Amino acid sequence: MEAFFFDIVLLLDSSIRLVGPLILAALAGLFAERSGVVDISLEGKMLGAAFAAAAAAAVTGSAWVGLGAGILTSIALALLHGFVSITHRGEQIVSGMAINIVVAGLAPVLANSWFHLNGQTPLLDESQRFTSITLPGVEVMSNVPVVGTLYVEVISGHNLLTYVAIALVPLSAWVLYKTRFGLRLRAVGENPSAVDTAGISVIWLRYQAMIVAGVLCGVAGTSLSTALGAGFIRDMSAGKGFLALAAMIFGRWMPVPTLLACLLFAFSDALQGRLQGVELPVVGVISVQFIMMLPYVVTVIALAGFVGHIRPPAASGKPFVRSR
Amino acid sequence: MKRIIYVILALFLVASPQATMADEPKIALIYDLGGKFDKSFNEAAHNGGVAFESATGVSYHDFEPASEAQMEQAIKRFARRGYDLIIAIGISYATPLRKVAEDYPDMHFTVIDSHVDMPNVQSVSFKEHEGSYLVGMIAAMTSEKQKIGFIGGMDIPLIRKFASGYAQGARSINPDIEIIENMVGASPTAWNDPIRGGELARNQYARGADVIYSAAGPTGFGVIQAAKETDNYAIGVDSNQNHLAPGYVLTSMLKRVDRAVERAMLGAYNGNWHSGVEVLGLAEDGVDYALDEHNEHLITDDMRQRLAEARAKIISGEIVVNP
Numbered sequence: 194m195e196a197f198f199f200d201i202v203l204l205l206d207s208s209i210r211l212v213g214p215l216i217l218a219a220l221a222g223l224f225a226e227r228s229g230v231v232d233i234s235l236e237g238k239m240l241g242a243a244f245a246a247a248a249a250a251a252v253t254g255s256a257w258v259g260l261g262a263g264i265l266t267s268i269a270l271a272l273l274h275g276f277v278s279i280t281h282r283g284e285q286i287v288s289g290m291a292i293n294i295v296v297a298g299l300a301p302v303l304a305n306s307w308f309h310l311n312g313q314t315p316l317l318d319e320s321q322r323f324t325s326i327t328l329p330g331v332e333v334m335s336n337v338p339v340v341g342t343l344y345v346e347v348i349s350g351h352n353l354l355t356y357v358a359i360a361l362v363p364l365s366a367w368v369l370y371k372t373r374f375g376l377r378l379r380a381v382g383e384n385p386s387a388v389d390t391a392g393i394s395v396i397w398l399r400y401q402a403m404i405v406a407g408v409l410c411g412v413a414g415t416s417l418s419t420a421l422g423a424g425f426i427r428d429m430s431a432g433k434g435f436l437a438l439a440a441m442i443f444g445r446w447m448p449v450p451t452l453l454a455c456l457l458f459a460f461s462d463a464l465q466g467r468l469q470g471v472e473l474p475v476v477g478v479i480s481v482q483f484i485m486m487l488p489y490v491v492t493v494i495a496l497a498g499f500v501g502h503i504r505p506p507a508a509s510g511k512p513f514v515r516s517r
Numbered sequence: 518m519k520r521i522i523y524v525i526l527a528l529f530l531v532a533s534p535q536a537t538m539a540d541e542p543k544i545a546l547i548y549d550l551g552g553k554f555d556k557s558f559n560e561a562a563h564n565g566g567v568a569f570e571s572a573t574g575v576s577y578h579d580f581e582p583a584s585e586a587q588m589e590q591a592i593k594r595f596a597r598r599g600y601d602l603i604i605a606i607g608i609s610y611a612t613p614l615r616k617v618a619e620d621y622p623d624m625h626f627t628v629i630d631s632h633v634d635m636p637n638v639q640s641v642s643f644k645e646h647e648g649s650y651l652v653g654m655i656a657a658m659t660s661e662k663q664k665i666g667f668i669g670g671m672d673i674p675l676i677r678k679f680a681s682g683y684a685q686g687a688r689s690i691n692p693d694i695e696i697i698e699n700m701v702g703a704s705p706t707a708w709n710d711p712i713r714g715g716e717l718a719r720n721q722y723a724r725g726a727d728v729i730y731s732a733a734g735p736t737g738f739g740v741i742q743a744a745k746e747t748d749n750y751a752i753g754v755d756s757n758q759n760h761l762a763p764g765y766v767l768t769s770m771l772k773r774v775d776r777a778v779e780r781a782m783l784g785a786y787n788g789n790w791h792s793g794v795e796v797l798g799l800a801e802d803g804v805d806y807a808l809d810e811h812n813e814h815l816i817t818d819d820m821r822q823r824l825a826e827a828r829a830k831i832i833s834g835e836i837v838v839n840p
Contacts, residue, residue, distance in 0.1 A: 207719065207720060210716065211712070302583075305550075305551060305552055305583075309553075309554050309555065310552075310555055311550070311551030311552065311558075311559070312551055316761055325746070421712045421715065422711045422715070422742070423711075426709050426735040426738065427709055427735075428709045429710065429711065429712070431706045431709065431712070462716075463720070466720055467720060469699050470697070470699070481672055482672065482703055485700070485702060
């Protein structure tokens with residue numbers, strides 16, 4: 194029982210660490226799609242931000258400069274996506290995919306020519322990263338059974354960006370459902386003509402959504418290379434952008450359910466690592482390949498079976514053309 | 518027009534004496550992507566070339582491809598210019614080298630860390646399991662809890678060789694030692710995922726392992742990072758990674774690409790280069806464990822002695838390390 198509890202604590206701790214970049218990217222996708230722009234370039238934006246943040250942090254020695262560089266890079270990519278899909282009404286999937294491919298190639302090439310380290314940036318030391326924070330009250334709580342252990346091991350000890358990511362979930366919900374900007378954003382994703390008739394600029398609203406998505410992806414990418422990791426490595430986003438899209442759909446384009454979906458994916462990923470080579474009751478040791486399928490199987494079951502009928506924002510993916 | 522002809526003639530005059538100097542081999546060294554000074558494979562290959570140059574006084578040409586598309590062009594260009602030996606570094610050369618080797622059957626090629634089965638190609642690989650045996654011994658001799666970890670990149674036979682040698686080495690010290698084994702993934706992203714590598718390492722450390730050997734390419738940076746943050750030991754791989762986190766990297770399992778390059782070059786120089794498959798193990802100095810100023814205080818004299826004994830026994834064949 195003791196060992197079981199200990200394992201659960203470890204898995205939860207690991208899930209929270211992994212969920213940071215995932216939920217940030219998912220929220221970015223959520224804002225974009227709620228405004229009517231399909232954004233599959235989350236992966237590319239994250240990777241670009243991860244590279245820019247690591248490069249800037251390595252050169253200047255400051256994680257905060259890295260964060261700024263990451264966010265700016267990601268915003269630039271988001272605006273590029275906006276320019277293609279909003280201003281020029283281009284095909285949004287193609288534009289998004291193009292950004293993913295360009296960044297995947299460009300980041301290692303730039304890293305190569307700047308740092309000559311095999312397409313990586315130099316490893317960052319502690320002062321150039323967002324390191325783990327010990328929350329107040331850990332000494333007191335460590336004497337309390339169960340709740341105290343959970344607080345010390347699971348809640349405390351994460352990096353700043355993870356806490357920011359979690360805090361952004363209620364904030365996003367508030368912006369989306371309680372502010373004028375949120376109302377207009379939801380409207381423009383459902384019925385842009387009505388928004389246009391009301392005299393509000395559809396184009397500008399969608400660009401604003403792209404900027405928000407850019408900032409969120411920028412923080413996500415920065416957390417990959419300067420908080421969870423310590424430097425940029427080629428393809429280090431490793432499909433998290435696409436997983437975030439799945440989480441967003443599973444969460445039906447709503448912030449809190451999306452967080453739960455992200456937690457489920459992060460947990461199944463952590464569980465996958467834990468179950469490798471472990472003797473399970475009844476079935477015995479399952480071979481590694483099957484265990485590794487776990488997060489993907491969960492994704493497929495979640496998307497195909499559990500969510501039931503999904504209704505994306507009505508105008509999502511459709512460029513706005515003002516009818517005469 | 519006349520001037521151009523003179524220039525061409527002059528070029529011929531300059532070029533011809535070199536062509537007649539047949540006793541000095543013309544050697545080309547083509548790196549993998551990432552540049553000559555990548556602090557890893559390419560730099561090791563470069564060091565091998567420099568060692569050859571200072572030993573024999575014969576210079577060589579090298580080339581850094583900027584993309585995979587340039588690899589085949591580069592080999593072809595050197596082949597067309599009549600180089601005696603062309604050495605290519607890395608797994609990505611398997612396909613381009615095969616193509617060029619077919620087009621130039623009289624030329625000699627050496628490919629390192631890759632396998633091309635052609636009569637004019639020498640394929641050099643390493644007995645990673647023998648080097649892993651030694652670092653497994655180090656891990657078992659260092660571990661206080663007698664619980665050690667292994668993190669492999671992609672689940673492929675090559676990585677199983679690392680795991681197997683490591684486990685045999687550790688069990689030679691303590692047959693009951695507990696080994697936690699994890700693979701990062703089943704696709705090539707597994708080599709570039711330091712986040713997941715770090716997560717797996719944290720998990721293993723939390724479960725009581727105090728030394729983890731990662732054979733996972735750049736994913737291993739995450740393992741070293743986790744070792745540093747949780748105050749445990751990691752073991753690096755391929756090149757000397759002791760400097761990445763001094764005091765936390767117990768040692769590194771070295772693949773001596775420099776030795777392989779130097780051997781191939783010396784072969785061309787001495788005229789005993791031969792095609793076929795070469796597998797470099799402890800006996801050929803192809804694999805080793807890293808010992809430098811960052812970890813010399815971690816490897817005690819007693820440990821060094823036992824390692825030296827094991828090395829001698831592996832070379833003599835008394836200990837057989839299974840891949």
